[in-house]
Amino acid sequence: xxxxxxxxxxxxxxxxxxxxxxxxxxxxxxxxxxxxxxxxxxxxxxxxxxxxxxxxxxxxxxxxxxxxxxxxxxxxxxxxxxxxxxxxxxxxxxxxxxxxxxxxxxxxxxxxxxxxxxxxxxxxxxxxxxxxxxxxxxxxxxxxxxxxxxxxxxxxxxxxxxxxxxxxxxxxxxxxxxxxxxxxxxxxxxxxxxxxxxxxxxxxxxxxxxxxxxxxxxxxxxxxxxxxxxxxxxxxxxxxxxxxxxxxxxxxxxxxxxxxxxxxxxxxxxxxxxxxxxxxxxxxxxxxxxxxxxxxxxxxxxxxxx
Amino acid sequence: xxxxxxxxxxxxxxxxxxxxxxxxxxxxxxxxxxxxxxxxxxxxxxxxxxxxxxxxxxxxxxxxxxxxxxxxxxxxxxxxxxxxxxxxxxxxxxxxxxxxxxxxxxxxxxxxxxxxxxxxxxxxxxxxxxxxxxxxxxxxxxxxxxxxxxxxxxxxxxxxxxxxxxxxxxxxxxxxxxxxxxxxxxxxxxxxxxxxxxxxxxxxxxxxxxxxxxxxxxxxxxxxxxxxxxxxxxxxxxxxxxxxxxxxxxxxxxxxxxxxxxxxxxxxxxxxxxxxxxxxxxxxxxxxxxxxxxxxxxxxxxxxxxxxxxxxxxxxxxxxxxxxxxxxxxxxxxxxxxxxxx
Numbered sequence: 001x002x003x004x005x006x007x008x009x010x011x012x013x014x015x016x017x018x019x020x021x022x023x024x025x026x027x028x029x030x031x032x033x034x035x036x037x038x039x040x041x042x043x044x045x046x047x048x049x050x051x052x053x054x055x056x057x058x059x060x061x062x063x064x065x066x067x068x069x070x071x072x073x074x075x076x077x078x079x080x081x082x083x084x085x086x087x088x089x090x091x092x093x094x095x096x097x098x099x100x101x102x103x104x105x106x107x108x109x110x111x112x113x114x115x116x117x118x119x120x121x122x123x124x125x126x127x128x129x130x131x132x133x134x135x136x137x138x139x140x141x142x143x144x145x146x147x148x149x150x151x152x153x154x155x156x157x158x159x160x161x162x163x164x165x166x167x168x169x170x171x172x173x174x175x176x177x178x179x180x181x182x183x184x185x186x187x188x189x190x191x192x193x194x195x196x197x198x199x200x201x202x203x204x205x206x207x208x209x210x211x212x213x214x215x216x217x218x219x220x221x222x223x224x225x226x227x228x229x230x231x232x233x234x235x236x237x238x239x240x241x242x243x244x245x246x247x248x249x250x251x252x253x254x255x256x257x258x259x260x261x262x263x264x265x266x267x268x269x270x271x272x273x274x275x276x277x278x279x280x281x282x283x284x285x286x287x288x289x290x291x292x293x294x295x296x297x298x299x300x301x302x303x304x305x306x
Numbered sequence: 307x308x309x310x311x312x313x314x315x316x317x318x319x320x321x322x323x324x325x326x327x328x329x330x331x332x333x334x335x336x337x338x339x340x341x342x343x344x345x346x347x348x349x350x351x352x353x354x355x356x357x358x359x360x361x362x363x364x365x366x367x368x369x370x371x372x373x374x375x376x377x378x379x380x381x382x383x384x385x386x387x388x389x390x391x392x393x394x395x396x397x398x399x400x401x402x403x404x405x406x407x408x409x410x411x412x413x414x415x416x417x418x419x420x421x422x423x424x425x426x427x428x429x430x431x432x433x434x435x436x437x438x439x440x441x442x443x444x445x446x447x448x449x450x451x452x453x454x455x456x457x458x459x460x461x462x463x464x465x466x467x468x469x470x471x472x473x474x475x476x477x478x479x480x481x482x483x484x485x486x487x488x489x490x491x492x493x494x495x496x497x498x499x500x501x502x503x504x505x506x507x508x509x510x511x512x513x514x515x516x517x518x519x520x521x522x523x524x525x526x527x528x529x530x531x532x533x534x535x536x537x538x539x540x541x542x543x544x545x546x547x548x549x550x551x552x553x554x555x556x557x558x559x560x561x562x563x564x565x566x567x568x569x570x571x572x573x574x575x576x577x578x579x580x581x582x583x584x585x586x587x588x589x590x591x592x593x594x595x596x597x598x599x600x601x602x603x604x605x606x607x608x609x610x611x612x613x614x615x616x617x618x619x620x621x622x623x624x625x626x627x628x629x630x631x632x633x634x635x636x637x638x639x640x641x642x643x644x645x646x647x648x
Contacts, residue, residue, distance in 0.1 A: 030429050030437055030475040032399040039428040046425035054413050124409040131375060132426035133398035 047142025089263030100222025113147030114192020147189030155181035187291030197301035227269030248280035326510035331381035356524030402471030412456035461492035551589030566603035
């Protein structure tokens with residue numbers, strides 16, 4: 001909501017409760033109220049709700065969203081751990097990649113949620129929303145909250161799997177990881193919505209998102225520790241926004257593991273800026289700020305669109 | 307943020323203007339192309355006003371400007387007493403829209419689609435249920451309210467869109483080609499709803515069509531071609547202006563009949579729809595004369611006289627039929643549309 005101020009309607013003489021219902025042929029006449037904070041909140045809520053209804057209807061999407069983390073955690077994780085056991089100081093590779101897999105699951109779901117905006121445009125529904133007497137920012141916010149909620153649900157599924165890869169079910173840990181993944185879900189949806197404001201074709205959108213998401217994912221350190229990298233990779237890693245979502249999540253997970261100091265040092269070195277250890281809160285703030293910036297751009301673009 | 311504050315509307319502002327739509331020198335330019343070239347007209351409250359013209363004439367662009375979806379390049383327009391540029395929200399609160407292409411969410415049920423609309427338009431909660439039932443019953447879809455919209459036929463979708471467009475009791479309902487692509491039966495049922503609507507609700511209906519027969523249902527028609535309004539009047543007056551009735555005769559030898567018409571009556575006739583066809587000012591009075599002076603031309607098997615149709619009207623003002631106008635413009639229009647979607 002950064003760019004807009006909300007106007008309150010002046011309260012004129014009210015027609016009173018039940019007043020607008022009477023008509024010559026007992027037709028319920030509706031008076032559409034002036035725009036107000038309340039009507040904007042209703043709009044945000046209904047756009048959000050629509051995302052949830054649509055997601056709950058899409059059984060295939062739910063199924064794939066369940067399958068993907070399993071594949072990564074158990075197939076890839078188990079397979080690679082046979083190779084990597086020497087370098088992990090006795091820590092299971094599946095445990096190590098767990099935060100990264102969680103981020104990936106959230107990212108892909110958020111991306112697909114944003115993609116629905118492109119469909120909405122193609123199937124015309126976007127128009128129905130665009131002509132409604134509400135701010136475009138409400139529509140964009142509703143969409144982003146919706147995408148974040150659906151992606152958050154995906155994250156919860158992965159959270160449930162924690163015990164299977166040796167991550168303890170600790171209330172503090174769960175809350176921290178949950179909050180972080182919601183933040184990531186929101187930022188990625190905002191990113192997707194920003195892209196969808198410009199890209200009108202599904203193929204182009206998907207291609208562009210893949211092009212952005214895959215390098216982001218591989219550079220982020222979701223699948224490797226971020227210390228002792230070759231310099232070029234270290235630079236790219238520090239520039240990658242996703243790094244700042246994966247790292248605090250890994251710290252949270254590792255804080256609750258009982259492992260040797262050597263293992264902790266090797267696997268969870270933490271992100272550094274010129275040898276300064278970046279605190280988790282700062283990392284989360286980086287993600288939040290980027291998310292807000294993209295949200296703002298998305299709102300501006302949609303407000304300008306005819 | 308309380309109940310009374312948000313439902314309050316100033317009644318004076320809502321009823322100040324007698325004209326439902328008032329357009330003044332409206333222009334829309336896209337780069338080099340002028341889609342709408344300065345049009346003016348008034349639509350009074352309670353009217354069914356038709357915009358008639360071939361595809362690409364500028365009808366949809368005009369509707370989009372009136373609906374605040376497209377910003378005019380020049381001129382001004384008031385809808386329900388509000389300026390479409392400076393008072394967009396006020397316009398939007400007072401209009402209902404049914405577009406050419408469906409804007410329903412196929413993955414929601416009919417009822418969910420309507421509920422979503424009610425929420426977006428801030429329809430007071432206590433009215434939503436009742437109003438929803440009314441509009442759905444009107445278009446005969448109440449029984450299907452729990453079905454997914456994806457399972458609906460084209461006609462049902464259009465009916466649902468009309469119901470949705472009415473949900474918030476708009477003062478002006480815009481229908482952009484409401485019957486295009488529908489079978490004749492559905493078309494006529496859509497028109498039944500539109501006329502019922504006018505009788506039941508205090509509403510102005512603004513529609514575009516390129517079907518001549520549908521334009522006849524309108525109280526007044528504006529004929530649009532190449533971005534301009536060529537003529538605006540009631541269907542009857544327009545037809546009267548054409549002045550000629552259409553006479554068709556069937557004979558055994560059409561060529562001989564055409565020659566006879568030319569030599570004896572000075573009338574140029576052509577063969578259309580399998581009969582010798584021509585226009586005369588007073589068809590009914592011409593027929594007796596025709597028979598008196600007809601011999602020895604080939605015997606006439608049947609005669610029909612018809613009042614001029616809007617097809618004839620369009621023809622007399624543009625020198626081309628609406629169908630020909632469309633086939634000639636389709637390519638440029640498509641290219642234009644492609645250009646615009648970039």
